[in-house]
Amino acid sequence: MASPYGIQLAVHIISAFYGDLCSKVCECLIRRGTQSLAQIIRFTDLNRENAINCLRVLIHQNCVQAFTIQQDAVFGEPPRMVTQYMALFDNVIHKLRAPKFYEIVSEELGKDCLVIFQGLVQHGRLSVNDMIAGYADIEGSSENVGRESFTKLVNARFVEHCPAPDPHLEPPVVDEKGKKKKTQVEEPPLDQRVLAAAAPMESMRFFLEMDDHSEEKGNETTTSVRSGQKRKQDEGELDADKKKEVLWRVNVEEFLRRLRHKACIAHVKSKINEEAAIVLSAMLELSKQSESGLKAEKSEYLSINAIYDEVIKKEGGLGMDFERVRSLLDQLGCETLSTGMDESYCIDIKEIIELSQNEEVESLVMRRYGPEAYRIYRLLSKAGRLMETEKISDSTFVEKKATIAILYKLWKDDFLQMEHVKTSTAKQSDFRLWTINKEQLQKQVLNEMYHAALNLKLRIAHEKDQAKEVIKLPKDKLVGESNTKYVRWANVTRILESCLMDLDDAIMLFHHF
Known part of the structure; x- marks a missing residue:
């Protein structure tokens, strides 16, 4: 379940991009969970046509996933297949990150690839032919150049096949009494089951030649509805007019992986030195193709020869010798595996992320509560256990009265947890023990x-509304006071958007990495 301000931010993003009606549908699905079309109509007060159109837009923009599931028999009627709709909260928030994605594509693949990629981000889902045709219209170039550029995007795994439009979920297995059977393996949550059922096979996610197949084969690839199954018309046939070409979308996972690596490198650079960051960058570069999913906790074991060869290819790495690389690997806390003459190293990515998260929270405590509170929080964070007030005061060299005041303030703002303990000795005493629940705090x-990001988005929208008259003026009309207002709007917007991008780095650190 998304956090309260996370929901408000997602709703604002959808409203800004696709209008208030779509934001109503999105909010309904995020707050209430998966819903049928009839339930969406009831809870949003939209008519059927508007609800269906909103769902079409949200599905095409990868913000909603449809799926079919068998509904239990009621009032003597047989079980029937029902289409349900599920909001994809993360995909909505990813729309904030388009500038970051553009920068990566531009730096790595160049302008031609960026033009195609921007079109795909704007439209959500497109076929190869649509993307190439759009590129030719914008650039006035040949379709062959567009196709080559798209192939580069596929090879870099920046784009992938879209998931199935409405996968079928099998109902839970029940026993003779109609109760759900217990299994040894705990069943994943519904959203994970839906996404797994909709996802294309790994071998097909980046299979470009598929678009050269016949339309009939292409249609078989992009749908998971089984032969013989009949969709109910009263559930809204949202994909009745869908194209039969293979559709592509942005592969957000690849961009998040790269941004995760960038965050790890930046942390090591600031905490150790630039040379250590170069060695870590080399290890991540070598291991990225073998990572199992975005949140791989550790890299694979890499031989020191391979690491060294990759290090000297990087800017600033040519002057390092074997011993220097080995020393830096030790500073990074790498695990070592020695087999005969071979020497291999593994880096704990999860530990670097956790250190970055701790540093972010400690920085927040410092800014909000001051250096004494920072010392107290840092002590409890490192201790990882309950500590008594007097011991905290002694360890941080903060006066006991001030320590108590700080602890209560941090506790009141939910940065700490407190346990009240009474001793049953002859001289009865009260103790207050303090600790940090890091998961809850994060x-x-x-x-x-999310609240801060929402405020920034609202301020950007407000500034645009205030300057709407000068924004519409042609450049040759921007003179005198009009030019002053335009320059002010441009400068303020640039600063606010830069702050939003920096804040989004922290959001990714806590939610996606």
Whole structure:
């Protein structure tokens, strides 16, 4: 379940991009969970046509996933297949990150690829032919150049096949009494089951030649409805007019992986040195193709020869010798595996992310509560256990009265947890023990970050509304006071958007990495 301000931010993003009606549908699905078309109509007060059109837009923009599931028999009627709709909260928030994605594509693949990629981000889902035709219209270039550029995007795994439009979920297995059977393996949550059922096979996600197949084969690839199954018309046939070409979308996972690596490198650079960051960059570059999913906790074991060969290819790495690389690997805390003459190293990516998260929270405590509170929070964070007030005061060299005041303030703002203990000795005493629940605290900090991001988005929208008259003026008409207003709007917007991008780095650190 998304946090309160996370929901508000998602709704604002959808409203800004696709209008208030779509934001109503999105909010209904995020707050209430998966819903049928009839339920969406009831809870949003939209008519059937508007609800269907909104769902079409949201599905095409990868913000909603449809799926079919068998509904239990009621009032003597047989079980029937029902289409349900599920909001994809993360995909909505990813729309904030388009500038980051553009920068990566531009730096790595160049302008031609960026033009095609921008079209795909704007439209959500497109066929190869549509993307290439759009590129030719914009650039006035040949379709062959567009096709080559798209192939580069596929090879870099920046784009992937779209998921199935409406996968079928099998109902839970029940026993003779109609109760759900217990299994040894715990069943994943519904959203994970839906996404897994909709996802194309790994071998097909980046299979470009598929678009050269016949339309009939292409249609078989992009749908998971089984032969013999009949869709119910009263559930809204949203994809009745869908194209039969293979559709593509942005592969957000690849961009998040690269941004995750960038965050790890930046942390090591600031905490150790630039040379250590170069060695870490080399290890991540070598291991990225073998990572199992975005949140791989560790890299694979890499031989020191391969690491060294990759290090000297990088800017600033040519002057390092074997011993220097080995020393830096030790500073990075790499695990070592020695087999005969071979020497291999593995880096714990998860540990670097956790250190970055701790540093972000500690920085927040410093800014909000001051250096004494920072010392107290850092002590409890490193201790990882309950500590008594007097011991905290002694360890941080903060006066006991001030320590108590700080602890209560942090506790009141949910940065700490307190346990009240009474001793049953002859001289009865009360103790207050303090600790940090990092998981709960990170959720709270993330919610505050969503709140800050929402405020920035609202301020950007407000500034645009205030300057709408001068924004519409042609450049040759921007003189005197009009030019002053335009320059002010441009400068303020640039600063606000830069702050939003920096804040989004922290959001990704706590939610996606």
